[in-house]
Amino acid sequence: MMFNTILAAFLAVSAGLTATPQPGTPSGSEGVKAGVSPASKAVSDAAAFTAFKAKIVYLGNGTSLENGVVLVQDGIIVKVGKDLEIPAGAGIVDHDGALSAGLIALHSNDGAGGELNDTTRTVMPDAEARFAFDPKHPELREALEAGITSIVLCPSSSRLIGGQTAVVKTSGGVIVKPNAQLSLGLSSAALSYNEFPTSYSGALGELNAQFSDPKGAVSRAVAGSLPVLMDVNDRAETMRAIAFAKKYKLRGAMYGSYWAEDVVVAIKESGFDVICTPFDVGDNQRGARSVAALAAAGVRIGFGLDSPARHPASLRFGAAMCVRQGLAADSARKALTGDAADIVGAGNRIGKIARGSDADIVLWSGDPVALSSSIKAVYIEGKQVFGGSK
Amino acid sequence: MRPQATILALASLACVTHLPTLGWASLAGTTPLVTEDEDQACAELPTYVLRAEKLVVRPGKVLENVSVLVRGGEIVLISPEIPLPEGATEIKGKVVCASFMDPWSALGVDSNVLNDKSLNEEARVSDALNLYSGDFLRQQALEAGVTTARLQGGYRGSTGGLGAVVRLDPELDDPSTAVLLSDANLGMSVGLTVDSGARLVRGADGSLQFLSGDEPVDVFDRVSAIDKLISKLESGAAYRQAELEYAHKLDEWNKEIAEQTKKLEGDYKKAKKSRDKDVKEAEEKGKEFKEKKYKESRKPKQPKQDDGKAALASVAEGEIPLVVEVHRSSEIRNLLERTKSFGRLRLVIAGGSEALSSAKELAEREIPVIVWPALRGNSAQDEFASDDLSLAGVLAARGVPILLGTGGRGEDATRDLPLLAQMAIGHGLDPEVALRALTVDAARTFDMAGSIGTVELGKDADLLVLDGMPLMPGTNIEHVFCGGRLAVSNKN
Known part of the structure; x- marks a missing residue:
């Protein structure tokens, strides 16, 4: 350093x-x-x-x-x-x-040294990602060199309620927003074959139990002061997440976009933002097409990165792929900066x-x-x- | 050496010979331009006149306001003014340039061949093509402007066999039309992490552990991999030497036999007389007549036919290039040192993540590096540890000839070659060098420069019509010609 x-x-x-x-x-x-x-x-x-x-x-x-x-x-x-x-x-x-x-990478693990996945428990709403932040970690430098000045540290998608995300800068150790979103795992990634929860029904049962008698960060999510970040993958998971959010009047963003083109209307009506999962060379064009369709329908979008497992240049690569599939360049630039900041409630300061x-x-x-x-x-x-x- | 190429060359020659001399008279005249006995494939392709505000003949050479006449799949005329022949289609565009070639691709190759660890030198990737599946991927590649690719099998083994150059047109289902070159190169690799599958490994504490998946190659094995590669090249050179010696000896022997025959024929009467005399004498003496034994020198023995060694011989003699995927600086250095003695060898480095440390020698020996600018995260395999998106740019700046490829691992990556090229530009590669890498340099490295890679008379019509300069921000591809066929049209 x-x-x-x-x-x-x-x-x-x-x-x-x-x-x-x-x-x-x-x-x-x-x-x-x-x-x-x-x-x-x-x-x-x-x-x-x-x-x-x-x-x-x-x-x-x-x-x-x-x-x-x-x-x-x-x-x-x-x-x-x-x-x-x-x-x-x-x-x-x-x-x-x-x-x-500066670009904003939503959904990152940079500088957290693998501390964002507590595999011992699946429900920990009051875990805060900011405590995993090491401002001197070399991964942050790599992000910086790719034009990324802020990242959102997110608990692992494999947890049912993983905790709270944090918006941090890639240089100077600045924490822009310590408790940005409450991370909820509504995709199959949160299910395990031998640990609770092992099924969607079990997962939803536990989430309902937590949200009907809300405590701590969950109560702030229910009260509307803390946005949620719902990890979803396929269409069924997306629709399930939307229904869950509606039941508890939650607001926030969904992470996952691959199948979104089929459920654009439902996503638009839900009022949720969509954070795109990172893109790689050779990815099916359906994902990029879905992003273009969401933006065209007026859904606010941002780009996730999942670094350091992904190269920081994947952020702009994803945007370029979406532009190739019809996303307006203006929308892509907005998604990388201003809209990304607004999604995590930091638009008054960054982006x-x-x-x-x-x-x-x-x-x-x-x-x-x-x-x-x-x-x-x-x-x-x-x-x-x-x-x-x- | 290259039956496929020869057949194709003859076929295209046949097309050309049927065309009348191109002049104003024949263009305006009523003589049918296509004769009845013309090869069917040629006759089916329509005629086009492309009118370009800018024609990129090759990167760095741009002509303004010219037209290109495409007939029978070929570029037959480039001129400031070409009247539209009857029945021809006119396409106007801002920029016309050669379409792209992916010099390191897996599009259309059966995945078992990609993963085959036991391929021989005579194995041909062209024998593993499936031109019926993945048409949508070929179509997407065309839409991105990539019309040809060099395919390579067996990246998981030390030998990948013979690579092929193919056209990515989904309409071409027959290998005889899709494959442009079935022995584009011989592929090998050194030091790549291998998938060892499920295995039991004894740990340091003596306990047995169950492991699966990728396993980095032991450092000593990597050194011996280069030894093996060199001894293979030597065996190829020896095979060629033996073949030449055999040819020489056979020639001598034939000459000797011819001389002997001539001598015997010349001496025939004398010999007959002498034999008759001997027979008579024997009869008189009541003895049995013994024929004189005819002695002939032994015919030289032909060396055992070995296609693998023949391929290695072609490589050692520089008839086809040798593509070695190698990443670590020590292995690249070692490989360069050990291959010095093969004066005619045409070495091409694939990957070359740490090639910068040998940049001087690569530049001096004009050894091209096919850079694979991929988005690797922190879980990339060991050999890619120091991989960086700036590699193409820094190598090119040091005078190393570079190409850009998609790594030959997955079928779907070729479509994104132009995005990777743009990313390399964004990380310091000169845009003109990038365009050269995707067109003329790729074609030249794999002996395709006679038919693709530039927009010149007599070349195949593998062309792009764009609304701006290729690979530049905001440029869109409007039309794509693949082997003379208008395969993509995004503009009415």
């Missing part, structure tokens, strides 16, 4: 894409605290500004801005626009390419290039959903953590 920090520091000072403060401006905020005159205070504040200019800025909500400017102060986006006045003394990152919010959001920014050679685009630099909260001149 020491090495990574040094590397990041090295990259930050290397030429090219890095911010270049105007000479003669004071750096740091020490001067402000010391109580200097208002004029010099303005200059000091300006030094904390960085202006990112890019040929095209993808805002994370499905729209984009040509020749946009993103003004960042203290790691937070303070202004986004076309012809922004850049404060004197601000650092400028002038990028001849595309800019987007968007908007005033008030964290400056988690990726600079691309071109469109992020085109696989031929390369990553030029990654910033988390305004700090460059990957990339440099090439």
Whole structure:
């Protein structure tokens, strides 16, 4: 990790894409605290500004801005626009390419060191994935280099009630949202041949018992303050999950999309978001077609990753496969950023290039959903953590 | 050496010879362009005129505003202006380029052959094709722009047998039309993790454990795998030597016999006289006449026919390339060192996850590496441990000839070759090199450059019509020609 920090520091000072403060401006905020005159205070504040200019800025909500400017102060986006006045003394990152919010990988195990699957019990609503998070794990670096700035750590799908997911950043050890969703295993993955539950009926029986007399995190899910993440696989599981959610007035997302094209209407009516399972080379095109159909029907979608078992580049690969099967590129970009953030209730902080959001920014050679685009630099909260001149 | 190829070459030649000389007169004239006795297969293919704003003849060579005349499955004319012949179909497009070839594929190969650990050098993957199943996969490959593939069997064994180049047209159910080359290469592998099945293993504490599935190859076995590979090549070279020696000796012997015969015939009268005299003398003396024994030198013995060794001989002599799947740097280094003595060997590295450490030598010896840019997670097999999506880009930057393939493990991966190529571009590969890898370089490596890989006169019409430059963001494929047949049309 020491090495990574040094590397990041090295990259930050290397030429090219890095911010270049105007000479003669004071750096740091020490001067402000010391109580200097208002004029010099303005200059000091300006030094904390960085202006990112890019040929095209993808805002994370499905729209984009040509020749946009993103003004960042203290790691937070303070202004986004076309012809922004850049404060004197601000650092400028002038990028001849595309800019987007950092990608968000829903459903990941990166940096959890295999601690997300407690095989001794199947019902543990109050287990929290954030406690498995090791911010210095090298897997996070790999995700970062694939343009992923936030991941959602999820308990294993093999547990009936696996616990609560956590939204974390891939650099800096930041936990964006400690209790994002309650993970429910409604797929066959939660069934075992020799341990409870061994059948769908048994699983549903136990879930009903837990949800009809809710305690702890389950009661928050029933009260609507904690969204659920329901793991499903085939059509029957999807319909069963929708019925279960309706019974307890649950809201949230379903993880699994392969057969969704046949049950699009039911999913749309349920109000649930869909998180796509990761895609691989040669996968049946039905999965990608289903994602396109869901998006066309107005279902909010995001992409799961299941890293480190999957390569972090699978995230964009999946998006590209879906685009090939008819998903609009705007929808794909939104699913990788803004919508993903909204699905886990962190849209006010990550996933968007908007005033008030964290400056988690990726600079691309071109469109992020085109696989031929390369990553030029990654910033988390305004700090460059990957990339440099090439 | 290559009966299949020869037959096909003759067939296509037959098609060409039936075409009248292409000039304005014949195009505008009323003479029927297809004669009655023309080969049926050729006659069935319609004529097309493709009008391209940009024609990518080969990566790096682009012509603007030209037309391409496709007749009988071939490109017969490329010119700025071609009037539309009667009955021909006109297709307009922004960009026309050669369609893609997957140089490392399993599409259409029976899975038992892919997993066969005991294939011999004479085994042909073309004998394991099932052209009736998986048509939807071939169709999807065509839709993605991939019209040809080199297939290889037996990746789980040390020998994969002879690879084949095939057309991925689902309409082609007959191997004689689908297989373009049945001995495209000989395939081998070194150091791959093998599926050892169920087995009992004695642990360090002496207890027996039941294991199943993949098992990494022991490091010493990997070294000896290269020894075996080299001794196979040597046996092939020796077989060829013995064949040549036999041919030479047979030639000498034939000459000797001819001379002897000539001499005997020339001396016939004299010899008869002398024999008659001897017979008479014997009669007079009441003795039995003994014929003089005719002595002839022994005919040289023909070496035992061995197809496997013949294939190895073709490899050792560079008549067909040798594709070795190898990943670890030590094994690549060892293989390069040991194959140096085979001056004519055309070595191709498949996979080459750690080939960067031998980049200099690979570049100097112009040994191509078929990079397989796959999405491997942390559970990938041992040999892929340092695999990285930037491999193609860094190798190419070091001057190593690279191709891009889908690994020959599963039938369904070939469809995604263009996505993998784009991913390699996104990780540093020059787009022009990527396009070359999918077209002309793949064709050239496997001796197909005479018919596919570029858009040139006399080449087969394996073409793409696109709305932008190939492999670039946002580009869509509008039409796909596979061997002259319009196999995909996404635009009315």
